[in-house]
Amino acid sequence: MAEMEGLPSRFYTLHFTFCNLHWTERDFVLSANRILEGVRILAFTTGYAGPYAGRLLAGYGAEVIKIESKKGGLDTFRHYGQHKDIDAAPRFIECNLGVRSLAVNLKHPTGARLIRELAGKSDAVLENFRPRVLDKLGLGDDELRKANPKLVIVKLPGFGSEGPKSGYGTWGFNLTAFSGMTYLWNHPEQDRPIGSQGVYPDHLGFVMGPTLMVAALLNSRRTGKGLTVDLAQVEGTAYTLGTTYLETAVNGDDPKPKGNHYAVAAPHGCFACQGEDRWCVISVRDNNEWQSFCHVIGRPELVGDARFADPQSRLERRAELNALAQQWTQRRSAEEVMSKLQAVGVPAGVVQTGADLLKDQQLRHRNYFASFADSLIGPFEIPRSGILFQGMAEEPLRLPNRFGADNDQILGELLGYDHATIEQWRREEVLT
């Protein structure tokens, strides 16, 4: 690991004062995007959670080298969409920003050997293959650690590396179902489960994975020893349903779907507004919010109404109150509902679409979108991160490197092989 003690990687911001272009010492700002500078991570990842975990590490400065092969080892997201170029799948680009690419055939003995060598010059491995896939290629934890006892390994298998069902093939979509979340994610009293069209567990995995990675790197830095972290994505999902499981464990209940009901607010829910498929959510919790709500909707007389005097009585009459909210919202735009209610301190929010997000003034204020003027899929903007480091600079994000683009630099400069050897491996289909 490149030692950076006392040698912060600074970069300089240009400031314009009227017509003068000048540098000032005050403007030396540390970059949040270089916090992990000097950390090298080998990524054996495919799909959403693993690659995006790599992207979030690369976005904060780690050198993430993604290892793939056209010999049966391409990231599945390279095939999503209508394109022929494996570098031009929108889904792949989204999940692999800032990641380098090494094309090595792991099924070739020389390919596996090169990876073991590379592990000796790396700090960590990130992988989301099925359990034991890497072991079978001679790239198990012990093999990889032979060249580097300090190596940190973080795995994100769906069902974990051990246990009777660890060999199961799972996607985030399936894990949502297995955890109980799909069943719970529904309006009450429906005749079929709905859940989500998406893959919520992947989102949990790709933020918990990097957290565990940095935590494990801190540990290894302290102890001088490597370690293996195994994050079962299904347990990551269950981590967000703990209260529900306690209802079963402590009370013996079997919790049912609650839809948009929230135990501490009424009126509460998602209400139709003017326009096609336009909605605004409203949450009224305490008496202050209730009073403000009544005034905004033009029903000040309800403030003194004993039937709605406190949160508990409002919860008991929530159907009535939700109908009242709906009457008011349906004649207004979602934006008007939000701004009128928020202006008096009542939680409310437009149910935003993708188009709404791109023009959201708060997200714009946060410089939330990284902008790419040109790419294999044309110009696009993309979310950066859920967090900001206050007072630190943010640099532009980078596109993924093209498939195999880093072969020469990694094998040549990092591992020290000469051009002829690399060319020979190319012919022997070690590098493909």
Add this chain to the structure above:
Amino acid sequence: MTDTTQTTSLLSGYRVLDLTSSMGALCGKLLRDLGMEVLKIEPPGGDPTRKEPPFAKGHAHGEGSLRFAYLNAGKRSATLDAAKPSGRKLLLDLVERADVVVEDFAPGQLAALGLGYEAMIERHKKLILVSVSGFGQDGPYAHFKTTDIVGNAMGGLLYISGDPKMTPCNPPETQSYYYASLFAAYGVTLALWQRETRGIGAWIDASIQASMALHEHVAFNYSAEGRIMKRAGSQHQHNAPANLFQCKNGWISLFVTQNHWPLLLKVWQDHDPALDDPKWINSNLRRQHADYINSQVTSFTSRFLKEDLAELMQKHGIPGLPVNSPSDFMRDPHIQARGFFAEVTHPVLGIFAQPGSPFMIDGKRGAPAPAPLLGQHNEEVFCREMGIDKARMDALVKEGVI
């Protein structure tokens, strides 16, 4: 590995001061599960989460909230009224001893109490402060009030969730709070790394809206392809069959990609021969004709029990899992064998199985611990650790500070 404590606690030795209520609580919980020592500071009347349902049966009071019990499992609790001058002073003493402070006050509220980032770093230069809020610490919506559903709405997840013929449907519990809290915890590990390598502290601004707005490619799809994602029930946007399918006793979740399609046809021996047409290998085509594909697949799945069908699918390498209830999940032999749930004893809630850490370190899982009672660690923290004598402690309690 020889030392158990070292292998299951990645970050032991770090101290966290947790000033959160429910919005940022999961951040402190994950930091605790990473091995840090987390001290929750509650107002003398208790964290408002203690008043949030669900409650243990017969315990609809401050020590019976299951929501509090889960989100604060393994933390310590001390009480402090930070609005009082001597409470503020004590809190800053605690800040000085902490590595990390987690808070979820409305932006500006701590600063108004004289406890903002500037006041904190005056006492501890390399402090890591992490703030969880609805929209971030500054900007046009920074003052907006948030609840979970507001976070999901403004972040774009709500619009695509649920049956297209119905009102958008919020996920269970308070996922937008949790998700921003997990992002906040990632920020903490990054900031600790930075402190080790650059020697400086940090202030991390975690936004619920920003955390949710990267979900499900909602923003990116619109920007890159001009496509507005809409509610689609349980139908995945790229694949079919990738949906929930009826079985004899419930539902199964199937996710069949290009690679799995031929495997599915093999197991499903009496499928309509029309499906053997090689054109159907193309996932995009199957997705375009999802209604047709789904109704065909249902004629197959409806013959099985969901558990049996999941096993059959997995035996043939096809991703399929049953739609479980929470208790189905808790009883599952795989989850049981992995020891995800472990027994804890709580003075009010009794003995029960609590979810543990979602990860293992070198094959070992850290042990879960119960949530603290209100102010359970007051004496331990204020007297034993901070050296406040008995008389002063009594005076502080009398003043309502502790």
